[in-house]
Amino acid sequence: MNAPAQVVTVPVVSRAARVQHVVSPEGIAAWLVEDYAVPLVAMEFSFAGGATQDPPGKAGAGALLAGLLDEGAGDLEAEAFHRALDDHAIRLNFNAERDEFFGHLQTLARHIDKSFELLALAVNAPRFDEAPLERVRGQVNAMLKRESKEPDSMAAQAWRRAAWAGHPYSRSPRGELGEVDLVTRDDLVALRQKILARDTLKIAVVGAIDATRLAAHLDSVFAGLPEKATLTPVPAIEVGGLGRRIVVDFDVPQANIRFGRPGIARADQDYIAAMVVNHILGGGSFTSRLFQEVREKRGLTYSVYSSLTTAECSPSLVGATSTKNERAGESLSVIEAECARLAAEGPTAEELDKAKKFLTGSYALRFDTSTKIAGHLLHLQREGFDAGYLDRRNAEVEAVTMEDAKRVAKRLIGDASLLVAIVGRPEGLVANGAA
Numbered sequence: 001m002n003a004p005a006q007v008v009t010v011p012v013v014s015r016a017a018r019v020q021h022v023v024s025p026e027g028i029a030a031w032l033v034e035d036y037a038v039p040l041v042a043m044e045f046s047f048a049g050g051a052t053q054d055p056p057g058k059a060g061a062g063a064l065l066a067g068l069l070d071e072g073a074g075d076l077e078a079e080a081f082h083r084a085l086d087d088h089a090i091r092l093n094f095n096a097e098r099d100e101f102f103g104h105l106q107t108l109a110r111h112i113d114k115s116f117e118l119l120a121l122a123v124n125a126p127r128f129d130e131a132p133l134e135r136v137r138g139q140v141n142a143m144l145k146r147e148s149k150e151p152d153s154m155a156a157q158a159w160r161r162a163a164w165a166g167h168p169y170s171r172s173p174r175g176e177l178g179e180v181d182l183v184t185r186d187d188l189v190a191l192r193q194k195i196l197a198r199d200t201l202k203i204a205v206v207g208a209i210d211a212t213r214l215a216a217h218l219d220s221v222f223a224g225l226p227e228k229a230t231l232t233p234v235p236a237i238e239v240g241g242l243g244r245r246i247v248v249d250f251d252v253p254q255a256n257i258r259f260g261r262p263g264i265a266r267a268d269q270d271y272i273a274a275m276v277v278n279h280i281l282g283g284g285s286f287t288s289r290l291f292q293e294v295r296e297k298r299g300l301t302y303s304v305y306s307s308l309t310t311a312e313c314s315p316s317l318v319g320a321t322s323t324k325n326e327r328a329g330e331s332l333s334v335i336e337a338e339c340a341r342l343a344a345e346g347p348t349a350e351e352l353d354k355a356k357k358f359l360t361g362s363y364a365l366r367f368d369t370s371t372k373i374a375g376h377l378l379h380l381q382r383e384g385f386d387a388g389y390l391d392r393r394n395a396e397v398e399a400v401t402m403e404d405a406k407r408v409a410k411r412l413i414g415d416a417s418l419l420v421a422i423v424g425r426p427e428g429l430v431a432n433g434a435a
Contacts, residue, residue: 015367015390019377022205024215026223030203031377031387032214035370039109041207042370044378047101048200049231051173052313053191060175061183061191062096063140064133068188069094069103071132073121078132081118090115092122098173099234099312100382101195106371109208116217123196124224128185137180144177151256151423152322158248159258159318159421162241168234169314197229198222204377206370236313238262241419245332247431248423255328255424259335260318264412266310266383273400273408274308279355280347280405281339281413282306282319287354289338294321300331310383317412329428336416343413346406360394 020032054061070085070092072078085092091106092115103123107115147153157172164170201222205214239262264274275283282290282305294304306319323331347355366376380389422429 016387019387019390020211021387022211022215022218024218024223026219028198028201028203028215028218028222030205030214030218031381032204032209032211033206033373033377034208034210035206036208038370039208040370041105041107041109041112041115041205041209042374043103043105043203043205044371044374045103045201045203046378046382047195047197047229048099049195049229050096050100051098051171051175052168052234053195053232054168054171054175055183055187055191058179058183058187059171060140060144060180061187062101062195063173063175064136064180064183065188065191065195066094066096066101067136067140068128068132069122069126069192071136072127072129073118074125074127076121077127077129081121084114084118088114090118092119094122096173098169104371112209112213112217116220120221123221126192128188130185133185133188137183140175140180141177144172144175144180147172147174148177151250151252151254152320154248154250155256155258155320155421155423158246158423159260159419162244162246162421163239163260163316163419164237164314165240167237167313169237169311193226194230197226199228200231201225202378202381204374204381206374206377234313239314239316239419242417243432244419245429245431246419246421247426247429248421249425250423252424253325254322255325255331255422255426256320256322257328257332257426258318258320258421259332259418260316261414261418263308263310263315263317264408265315270404270408270411271308271310272396273404274412276352276355276359276397276400277342277347277405277409277412278306278308278317279359280351281342283308284355284358287358289342289351290319290321290335293338294331294334298330298334300324300327300334304331304335325425326427328422328424328426332420332422332429336418339413339418340416342409343416344410346402346409349402352400352402352405356397356400359397363394 018033022030022032051062072081088111093104095102161170264271282288290304294300301321301323304321309316367373
């Protein structure tokens, strides 16, 4: 006779319970997850104020600043600084996004002291020597020149300039050709002093380090920074130009299409439902409506997607695709029709169920490396959440009802009017806006 089946209860693991809130003697706060499975430490940190703080007419100052903080600091010139990083297998880099200035550090546990020593130099005593400045300036300009001839980048630029005309968001976070050359060493010194300050600093650390040791290193790196940032206020702005179709003539066989409209802010109570709706529309890769209708049923493109962006001053719903010039009009018509249908009818029960299962099931993928965990913890801090959100998030997704999804689809997509920018020589549509 077969023995009765045994029921094994798997305990629910709290991610939030693993997060320690560390405050250094000088008041520097960080979220820490201790993990000694691998002898590594990953640290992500950010300051408010990224490319939006570039001086007027000098777009790219933030990008140059990010590229130069590890190009020599203190008594170490660029070559010596990089040699010290390489000798100790330390990864250190910085990045200026639209609203934030980021730093990343990854080190072996046995080199923790050296890694924080070099980080402290980069943050507090960058050299901004002439030779590295000109080299990094050349790298930024080369990237911008390359992007100026890449159809996808050109479409993004045309869309950005029409969506946020006259606003700092209209500029590329990486800079603008002709303006990068105007940034001086004094501009970089002033921008570092302006942005790198304690009051907007967020830090997340994951790995083989305890709270006491981390606290001491936090002070060595950040305690000497200015107490408050002196950021230039950036006004809120809504995506404009809805209904416009901007065509940038470019002799390529495919039309690259960018489209979008206003979105929903991350702090909005409808954001989670909007995330589910977007997954159904175009965020769900192979299962989304746009993928099924544009690619699978009609073979119009290889890839099409939509996503929610949570930019501080202008949240948006944006998407992109590329297709043969002769099928550009048809592709855009299908995209607009699917947006309108989802807004009018909402999702099906099957779509809603699949979206919620994917979004809850895939959440674990954000926690499979120390760098990913640190990055997500930093993201939560920047968005104003406590660590408890790590445990609440999936429940909030599961709580989205059909009524919520239908209501938020109408709010998010509205009348389905889109701002569209196309690079190529598209057929079957008429431009009604200047590039």
